[in-house]
Amino acid sequence: MNILLRGGKCVFSDRIRQKDILIAGEAISRVEDPDTVIDLPPGTLCFDMSGKYLLPGFIDAHTHYGLGEGEDATADDFFSGSKAAAVGGVTTFIDFADQLADKTLAESAGIRINEAKDSAVDFSLHQGIYRMHRNIADELYELRNSGITALKIFTTYKEFGVYLDPGEWNGLFGLCRDSRMLVCVHAEDETVLEAAAQRSADASPGPEMHPILRPAEAEASAIRKAGRVAKENNLPLYIVHVSSEMAMDAVRRLREDGAVIIAETAPHYLFLTEEKLKTADGALYLMTPPLRKTKDNDVLKAALKSGEIDIIATDHCSYPPGRKTRFPDCRKIPAGIPGSGEAASLLCSLFSDGAEGVNSTDFVSIARVFSEMPARVFGLYPKKGSLLPGTDADITVISPDAEGIISSETVNTLAGYTPYDGVRYRGAPSMIILRGEIIVENGIFCGKRGGGRFQACRESEVFQQGGP
Ligand code: URP
Ligand code: ZN
Ligand code: ZN
Numbered sequence: 001m002n003i004l005l006r007g008g009k010c011v012f013s014d015r016i017r018q019k020d021i022l023i024a025g026e027a028i029s030r031v032e033d034p035d036t037v038i039d040l041p042p043g044t045l046c047f048d049m050s051g052k053y054l055l056p057g058f059i060d061a062h063t064h065y066g067l068g069e070g071e072d073a074t075a076d077d078f079f080s081g082s083k084a085a086a087v088g089g090v091t092t093f094i095d096f097a098d099q100l101a102d103k104t105l106a107e108s109a110g111i112r113i114n115e116a117k118d119s120a121v122d123f124s125l126h127q128g129i130y131r132m133h134r135n136i137a138d139e140l141y142e143l144r145n146s147g148i149t150a151l152k153i154f155t156t157y158k159e160f161g162v163y164l165d166p167g168e169w170n171g172l173f174g175l176c177r178d179s180r181m182l183v184c185v186h187a188e189d190e191t192v193l194e195a196a197a198q199r200s201a202d203a204s205p206g207p208e209m210h211p212i213l214r215p216a217e218a219e220a221s222a223i224r225k226a227g228r229v230a231k232e233n234n235l236p237l238y239i240v241h242v243s244s245e246m247a248m249d250a251v252r253r254l255r256e257d258g259a260v261i262i263a264e265t266a267p268h269y270l271f272l273t274e275e276k277l278k279t280a281d282g283a284l285y286l287m288t289p290p291l292r293k294t295k296d297n298d299v300l301k302a303a304l305k306s307g308e309i310d311i312i313a314t315d316h317c318s319y320p321p322g323r324k325t326r327f328p329d330c331r332k333i334p335a336g337i338p339g340s341g342e343a344a345s346l347l348c349s350l351f352s353d354g355a356e357g358v359n360s361t362d363f364v365s366i367a368r369v370f371s372e373m374p375a376r377v378f379g380l381y382p383k384k385g386s387l388l389p390g391t392d393a394d395i396t397v398i399s400p401d402a403e404g405i406i407s408s409e410t411v412n413t414l415a416g417y418t419p420y421d422g423v424r425y426r427g428a429p430s431m432i433i434l435r436g437e438i439i440v441e442n443g444i445f446c447g448k449r450g451g452g453r454f455q456a457c458r459e460s461e462v463f464q465q466g467g468p
Helices: 078-087 105-118 136-145 166-179 190-199 207-213 216-232 245-256 274-278 294-306 321-325 343-350 363-377
Strands: 002-011 016-024 027-032 045-048 053-056 058-060 090-097 122-128 150-154 182-186 237-239 261-265 395-405 424-434 437-441
Touching: 002 363, 002 395, 016 053, 053 363, 058 343, 058 363, 078 090, 078 105, 078 424, 078 437, 090 105, 090 395, 090 424, 105 122, 105 136, 136 166, 150 166, 166 182, 166 216, 182 216, 190 207, 190 216, 207 274, 216 237, 216 245, 216 261, 245 261, 245 294, 261 294, 294 343, 343 363, 343 395, 343 424
Parallel strands: 002 045, 002 053, 058 090, 090 122, 122 150, 150 182, 182 237, 237 261
Antiparallel strands: 002 016, 016 027, 053 395, 395 424, 424 437
8 A cells, every 4th residue: 555644744863854755565665845746656545744743653662561371461462552552653562571491592582472473563572581501692692583682681570580690690791792682671689679678667568668668779779780790791781661860870870981871761750759659549550660759750851851861661561450459568569550552642741841832842852762762772773763765664643732631541551541640741643654554543543453563673773883
């Protein structure tokens, strides 16, 4: 099918220009000045995009769909989660594969790719590394050849069997430098968490205690330690879900010392505070690292705007509300919240200067942190993350004046609630195109189960001269 998107404000890396975009099949075929595309192929569908912003499809580089089994499973499987994401303007997500017992890394990833086959949008994976063994070096090369070029390690979560002992970091990081695999870290120092637990006399701490049991100091400490080992190995390091000012300061210090650190944050660390954990349904706002204070929100917002934080990702990990609220003890509440569907509108608010009646949203920055940078950092650029001719026709159309209030009544996540209920927005995705197919029109999903495709990642641009 051919589609002409006429006269929209197209968002490129460094500027916005009014252009016509012609899509032929799955790719963008031409990007030209308005009304200059005259020799349209017969049957081309034309859409008037005047007043709308056309961004490269969003890339949510941190999701957990279809996690766990039975009672413990997330509310969203790959289809429902990716459908919610699509309505929120996401055309590619990157989820995680566990390192499975008795399987190689590539086999573990292959199993997860199969689990994700119902996804409504394109996807890729980060591969978890929870233990080292003799063949890991060979397995890394095999994994890389299968299109997975980023790993995930946890400095906590011993109870889930995913904790990688810090004694293994040096060996792993050296191998990753040689094989040019990007390492992503969930940073919370287990020793600091254990000390916080020792200090707490509470036998059954409620959700409001979560930030005390998982303090920002744990996050900063893990970043410092992992960052130092990465620097010694001349390896770039990606820190997932930076939640606090203290963690941001740790990132800054490491960079000043010459380490290459890529920082990601999530919308909840910008828009929600620990006050939510003190409410009657505090459990619905529990994730790790926990929500922090207004000051932390402000520091992270400024860092995202200034480019110190490279990427925004949702860490969508939705659980049915009943699963979360049934445990009075915060240590037993399944950690994670939904968020795939709301990120785009929240970003429109964040990157707007708030002026009434004019369109003052900084869409170039939104495209940078939620599309181009994740594409570059995870080796998908320019196929994803750009509006360049010849690349995948993944396009997120934003209606800048669409106004409303985010509501649990209207979300697509099967969690059935949003932590942003009641938040006002101005600017929302209206049409989403995935590889030339319209999958959302007027905010309504019209794509299909299994419409997404696994995307093989190339080497991260962070390994290249000058970085992304
Ligand atoms: O609480 C969270 N963030 N759940 C998802 C797993 C993780 O640590 O990212
Ligand atoms: Zn995490
Ligand atoms: Zn996560």
